[in-house]
Amino acid sequence: MASKQYTEEEVAKHNKEGDLWVVIDAKVYNLSKFAAMHPGGSNVLFAESVAGQDATQAFFGLHRLEVLQRPQYARLQIGTVAGQESVIKAPVPGEISRVPYAEATWLVPGFQSPYYTDRHRKFQTAVRKFFMEVVEPEAIRCEENGKRIPQEVVDKMSEVNLIAMRLGPGKHLEGRTLMNGTVEPKEFCYFHELIINTELARFGGRGFVDGLLAGAVIGLPPVLNYGSPELKARVIPEVLSGKKFLALAISEAFAGSDVGGIQTTAVRDGDFWIVTGTKKWITNGGFAHYFTTGCKTETGFTVILIERDDSVSTKAIKTSYSATAGTAYVTFDKVRVPVGNTLGKVGNGMSVILSNFNHERWMVTATALSAQRVVVEECMKWASQRMVFGKPLTSQAVIRAKLAAMISRVEAGQNWLENITHQMNNMSYAEMSSRLAGPIGLLKQYVSRSGQEIANDSTQIFGGRALTVTGMGKVIENFQPTSAFDAILAGAEDVMADLGVRQAMKKMPSGARL
Numbered sequence: 001m002a003s004k005q006y007t008e009e010e011v012a013k014h015n016k017e018g019d020l021w022v023v024i025d026a027k028v029y030n031l032s033k034f035a036a037m038h039p040g041g042s043n044v045l046f047a048e049s050v051a052g053q054d055a056t057q058a059f060f061g062l063h064r065l066e067v068l069q070r071p072q073y074a075r076l077q078i079g080t081v082a083g084q085e086s087v088i089k090a091p092v093p094g095e096i097s098r099v100p101y102a103e104a105t106w107l108v109p110g111f112q113s114p115y116y117t118d119r120h121r122k123f124q125t126a127v128r129k130f131f132m133e134v135v136e137p138e139a140i141r142c143e144e145n146g147k148r149i150p151q152e153v154v155d156k157m158s159e160v161n162l163i164a165m166r167l168g169p170g171k172h173l174e175g176r177t178l179m180n181g182t183v184e185p186k187e188f189c190y191f192h193e194l195i196i197n198t199e200l201a202r203f204g205g206r207g208f209v210d211g212l213l214a215g216a217v218i219g220l221p222p223v224l225n226y227g228s229p230e231l232k233a234r235v236i237p238e239v240l241s242g243k244k245f246l247a248l249a250i251s252e253a254f255a256g257s258d259v260g261g262i263q264t265t266a267v268r269d270g271d272f273w274i275v276t277g278t279k280k281w282i283t284n285g286g287f288a289h290y291f292t293t294g295c296k297t298e299t300g301f302t303v304i305l306i307e308r309d310d311s312v313s314t315k316a317i318k319t320s321y322s323a324t325a326g327t328a329y330v331t332f333d334k335v336r337v338p339v340g341n342t343l344g345k346v347g348n349g350m351s352v353i354l355s356n357f358n359h360e361r362w363m364v365t366a367t368a369l370s371a372q373r374v375v376v377e378e379c380m381k382w383a384s385q386r387m388v389f390g391k392p393l394t395s396q397a398v399i400r401a402k403l404a405a406m407i408s409r410v411e412a413g414q415n416w417l418e419n420i421t422h423q424m425n426n427m428s429y430a431e432m433s434s435r436l437a438g439p440i441g442l443l444k445q446y447v448s449r450s451g452q453e454i455a456n457d458s459t460q461i462f463g464g465r466a467l468t469v470t471g472m473g474k475v476i477e478n479f480q481p482t483s484a485f486d487a488i489l490a491g492a493e494d495v496m497a498d499l500g501v502r503q504a505m506k507k508m509p510s511g512a513r514l
């Protein structure tokens with residue numbers, strides 16, 4: 001039916017109530033019955049410039065392309081216009097966007113990069129395809145209904161070992177087939193991990209990005225690096241196969257992330273710890289089976305892996321992003337935990353937590369930057385398709401100036417991030433700890449500050465549409481309040497800036513003078 005061809009003159013005859021056709025991008029739609037149900041009202045469809053006419057420009061000034069892809073609307077198409085060709089194409093899974101600055105330069109035809117090889121490119125295509133086909137449809141659903149990531153998506157992620165790869169290069173990848181063999185475990189580097197972080201943040205749904213097992217990314221490394229062989233043998237396979245979930249439980253209502261002030265206590269009772277206390281803002285806590293928990297012990301701060309049982313309860317915390325992240329308030333009520341679950345030495349919890357910070361901050365920076373690039377793409381498209389005073393929005397110098405500022409911030413962040421990623425690939429763990437804490441802190445604060453400026457600029461570009469949860473500005477609406485979270489997670493923006501400068505000051509040569 002949709003292959004039938006009509007002339008413009010034929011379409012023009014169907015221009016009244018009960019008999020209404022329109023053309024959108026060379027496709028003919030019969031809206032005769034739909035008009036009465038149209039969410040934008042029926043009268044707008046009977047306007048002289050719309051009924052029986054080519055309404056492409058009017059349509060894309062008011063709707064996203066995805067509206068026409070929904071099955072209930074796609075079936076309104078009855079044919080095409082003879083002699084015309086459809087030019088507006090939906091993204092194909094795995095494909096690169098051709099919108100300028102919508103992709104990092106290494107993905108843009110004709111540009112070169114010193115960091116990535118053809119193997120990275122192959123991996124990137126496979127990861128993007130996987131996320132677009134398997135994860136994105138669920139991400140959109142979960143953002144709306146607040147439910148956690150469905151188990152079948154987790155299972156598919158674990159089949160290609162995405163959960164393991166999110167922890168970065170290392171021994172935990174040995175013997176695994178990664179992304180159907182597109183990368184060997186030995187070859188897997190921080191650029192592969194950067195690709196994963198970039199792709200998973202491209203859905204425009206911030207809650208889901210954290211829901212996508214971010215808890216394990218930040219909470220499992222202490223088990224990997226400090227757990228006893230028995231604990232590792234049991235917990236790591238369960239978490240990396242997606243059978244069990246894990247969360248990092250450090251912050252408290254009393255103390256925020258000031259670990260010196262935490263009140264959760266662990267008291268020895270023979271071969272057990274008795275843990276009592278509460279934790280707040282725990283990402284994935286609502287559905288976690290394990291909690292990598294910061295506790296006050298007799299000799300200082302100690303990290304203990306707590307397994308959920310009847311004496312552990314979690315309550316969802318309402319946040320300004322979707323409940324799919326599983327953000328929870330956790331209560332430990334005299335939980336009996338085997339002493340074998342201690343991670344690292346008793347009283348040495350600070351180094352257990354600190355050892356993971358560089359990686360966590362780098363990961364938060366990568367996902368934040370990817371979400372910002374999506375916003376740049378949204379603004380580039382919107383500013384080009386939105387007509388004001390008979391011209392596209394891009395004809396306004398003030399809009400172009402905002403786009404210039406947004407693009408520059410994202411490109412600067414990307415180049416800095418790739419440089420640091422290259423250092424991570426070429427430094428030992430000890431070198432990374434001593435040399436990169438400052439630069440990663442500075443990069444993170446730069447990217448999170450940029451995110452808030454991009455949120456403001458994009459809101460100005462989208463106007464009222466940036467305030468509505470559905471429709472044209474939905475990505476901006478989601479980004480606007482959540483961009484500020486990146487300034488808090490894994491180290492507050494101001495603290496990160498200060499850390500960067502303090503680390504630099506330590507390295508000032510004693511003889512440096514003006």
Ligand code: HEM
Nearest residue numbers: 022029039040044045050055058059062067073076470471
């Ligand atoms: C196949 C044809 C069409 C379909 C399936 C369709 C569908 C929709 C849907 C689903 C919405 C709600 C958007 C949202 O909140 O996400 C909407 C809103 C709207 N539509 Fe359409 N529409 C069609 C054609 C048109 C045309 C040709 C016009 C031309 C004027 C139009 C004008 C509007 C307006 C003014 C709104 C309200 C927009 C807003 O609240 O920002 N629609 N339409």
